[in-house]
Each structure stands twice: as C-alpha cells, then as structure tokens.
Amino acid sequence: MVDGIDGDKREKAGITRRRFTLGVIIASVAGAFGSLFALLKVLSPEKKGGGYVTTIQPGDKLVYAKGGNMGAPLRASSLNVGDAVLAFPAGKSSNPANLVQVIKLQETEFKPPMHLNLTDRGFVAYSAICTHLGCTVSWVKNQQAPAASYTECFCHNSIFDPSRGAKVMGGPAPIPLAQIGVKVADDGTLVFTSDFTGPIGPQVG
C-alpha cells in the first residue's frame, strides 16, 4: 500500500485492511479444518483383515461351540433328526467367522438350492452368522414334526429354511446363510470338507 492515499481511494486499491484480515481468517480456518481432517484419518484405523473372514480348512474337526461339552468333538451319533448345534473348527474358536450351525435332517427332505454334495447322511452345515446384521442364528425345533424345524435369527426375526440351502423365508436378511461341506468321518466325528459356498456375515456397505 502506498502512503498518503486517502480512505476512498484505498478502498478501490484492491487490497484493503478488511479484505486482508478476512483472507487471513479464511486461510487459518481452512488450515485448521485441513489439519482436523488429517486428525480424523488417524482416528479411524484402516481395515486390518477385519470383518468376517473364515479360517476353516477342509479336514478340520467340528467341536461344540458352547454348552457343557464346549470344545469336545462333535459326534454324528449325538444328533437326532431335527437337532442342530453351534460348532467351531477344532482349535479355531477365537474367530467368530468360523461359527457354523450343524443340522441333522432327513436326507429326503433336502431340496435345491441346497448343495447335496456338501451334506452327508442328513448332516448339513451353514454359517451361523446372520446375513442381516451379524447376530448368531438360533434353532427353532419343532417337537411334533422335526422336519419342520427351522433356523431363526432372534435379532430381527429372519427365518432360514435349512432344507433348502438356508433360503430366506422371512425377515430382513438379504441373502441365505452360506453352506459349508461336512461329512461323517470313520471314527464317527464330523469334519469339514469345503469352504463356504458364498459370502458370510452381514451383507452391508
């Protein structure tokens, strides 16, 4: 700025004290918010293999996931038609993505889209993590007609048909529970034979 210019002229000179101050304020506010953005980035950690990623390998033995015999191998003889239990692969129970529901049904009831080659003597297994928002599904047993039992998630009442590849029969779940292969081994215990047939866990985002 040139000395001696009076107020009116200075107004027209382009850079006035007021404008300059305003610019400084805007720049500092923008700078502050910019740094805030970096801060927010630090506060939201990157994905580190989170979400539901299973570590089940074919050949893993199934063990009880809860109850009195938690961790004990699951025997084919302990399930009757219409029964279901929650199971983990042996030694891999710390990963919730490995949780499956093993169901024993009449083999003649099985209908597509069930993968028949992944079942054995009426045993079928599905991921136990609801595809809606990730609650663990439960088994609703029908005492009179075991074949009419079904899988339900109690969080928002999604219902899955166990003899039709866990097809969604009602409720907000968007896709079926993924099936996983199981078979009865020679010693009468159950082992996994495949990976999941589809995505597991909540299907969001």
Next chain:
Amino acid sequence: MSIFTWFDERLELKKFKAKFLVKTFPTHPTFLLGELALFSFITLVATGVFLGFLYEPSTKMVSLFGAMVPAAYASVVKIDILPLGMIIRRIHHWSAMLMIAAVLTHLMRIYFTSAYRKPREINWLIGLCLLGTAMVAAFTGYLLPYSQFSVTATSIAYYVSKSVPWIGDWVSRLLFAGEFPSDGTVPRFFFMHVMLIPATLIGLISLHLLIIVKQKHTEPRSNRNRKEAEGGRRLIGIPIWPEQGVISLSFYLFLLFVVVLMATYIPLNPIETYGPPSPGTPVMRPDWYFLPVYGFLKLIPGDLSFTFLGGKITPETIGGVIFPGLLFLAAALMPFLDRWKEPQHYIANPLQRPFMTSLGVGAGVFICMTAVAGYIDVLHITPNRMTAYAILATLAAWGVTYTLLRRYSRKRGTDV
C-alpha cells in the same frame, strides 16, 4: 462476620440474588418436566463418577472366578458384588431411562402447547440436540459392561452405520475404532461416554438454560387474562428462590427416592445372566427408547435396496439412519413451518389447535407402532401386516383427533 458476608464481599452474592434468584418462574404442573431431565442428569453424573472409579475399559482377557472373561466385563461383575455396587449401577441405568423419558415428555409438552413458536425456535432445536445426545450417551453405555447383550447391540449398530453409502465405512471405523469388535472400541466408547458426551450435554444444557433466562419462560394462558385485567407486563409466577427452588428440590428428592426404590427391587441389565460375549444370540430387545428403530428394522423387507447417486441404499440404512433422521428433521422443521410474526409468550391450548395437535398425535402413534413392531415375533404378526397396522393406526389417530378437535374448536374458537 458470617461466611455469607465473607463471600458476599468478594463475589457480590446479594447482587446476584437480586438479579437472578428473584426471577419469576410461572407455575404450571407440566413446567417441571425439563427439571426432571436435568435432575436425572445430575444423578447420572454422580453415579457415573462412582462407576468410573471402578470400571476398567479394556477387552483383554482376565481370569474371574476361574473363567477367562474380558476385563471390562470382570470389572462390572466386581462392581455388582460390592456393597451397594449393583444398586448404584441400576440407579445409573434407571436414571438414564428417566432422563430420556423426561426429555421426551418435555418435548411433547412443548410441542402440544406450541411453546416452540417464535422467539423460542433456537431452544427447540437445542432441545432436540439434547434428546439425540442423550440417546447416544445411553447407546455408548450399552457396550461398556461388554456382556453378550452389549456386544450384540453394538454390533448391530456397527453394521447399520457401516451400511450408510459413501461415508459409512469411514464413519463406522471412526466411531468404533476400526472394525467391530476391535480392541479399540471399548476404550473409545468409554471416552465418549464419560467425557465427550457429558461435556456436550453440559454445554447444551447451559445454553438451553441461558436462553430461557434471556427469553423468559412461557406463561399459562390464564396469566394473560389476569395481566390484561391488571394491566401488568411482567411474568406472573413465583421467584426462583426460595419458592421454585424448594419445589424443585423436594421434587428431585422424591424422584431420587423412586429411582432408588426401583433400583432396589427391579433388576436391570443383569450382565451376569447375559454372560460374557459368546457364540449364540439370546432373544433380546433394546431399552424402550430404541424400540422404534429396532422395530422399524424388522419391518423393512430385506430386498428393498436401490442405488442412488452411486451409493447403495440398503434396508439397514433406511431403518437405522434415514428413519430416525427424518423424524428428527421433521421435528426440527416444526417451528419454521408454524411461523408467527409476533413473539408468542403464552402457551397454546392443544385442544384449540386441531391441525398441529392431530399431527403430533399421529406422529406419536406412528412411533409407538414401530416400537410395537419390535415385538412381532411374540405377537405372531407378519412384517407386512404390521406395516399395514402401523399405517392404519397412524392415519386413524390423525383423522379422529383432527375431526374431534375441529368440532371442539368450532364451538370454543381456535387458537392458531
């Protein structure tokens, strides 16, 4: 020299008393609801300090009576074992419910008596922020005991926030410190629950009260006639101290009595029953103030998703974010739709405002019906049928209220 004069000479207490403590507080039975919320908040802070001394915000596994459980869970079990520990935890939980109930009824009172009108729009908005913040406070508190219930409830919220298009992934990682469950979630929720949110609440409450002092309280309509007869302009009521103060104080103490009674006899959030996180989700429902959102999530069909501006709008986003968001937005717009030229200082008679009152009743019934939808599994109603019931009940409540009030106000005159 008494202690009072010692302080008075330094802080001019007498001046303060003459300026603020003699302020007039109009009397009306429903004018105590806001104070109820404030008092519950005070109880929450007091009990929260006790719990904060003993709680351990960590999920590392420790041994408790021979079993390995998360440290947070173990510390809450230890609080429950302490003499009076469980009662204090229950008082904390009951007060939280009471605070939200008080804020909600206070909001309803303001709405139905139209006390949100010019010049009180700002305080209406601050009140809505208080409601939202109080609910976030309650929600972050759910996770802290780290029981099976806590983890399930928080996990649902995690996936709801993650489902939001464009920003959901980032926001969920910010709020939950990574992908839930991560070791960072509990410490982060702890910080928000004991520091960030209470500080926000205190700020909002102070602002709320300052504005009331500045704008003065609304008055019952009966005051209008009295003033017109007397030709006075000042508020008619009782001074804040001692009259109003004594009423409030005894009210608070009575409230505390009721809360302690409930805490003593009614179990609440029994984490020992839920147990530490484990596979298997029990049948459970959130506290009542989250029931509408929870119920709404059950009603939306799972295949109702569409793409909008490159983002996928899922049923979870609709139920968990858009639905409550729209409710808050509608409430926030109220004073700007119901616009007045002149400042309104008297509360309105809801019976003489057919349109606004019936709108409020309809919205209330709708929210209640979505809460009922949280129970469709025990009521054996299909989601579609429940949706139909909810819509019908809402329209019926709205229509009936409007018709009745129209008739009433045709006789008595409207107050719009």
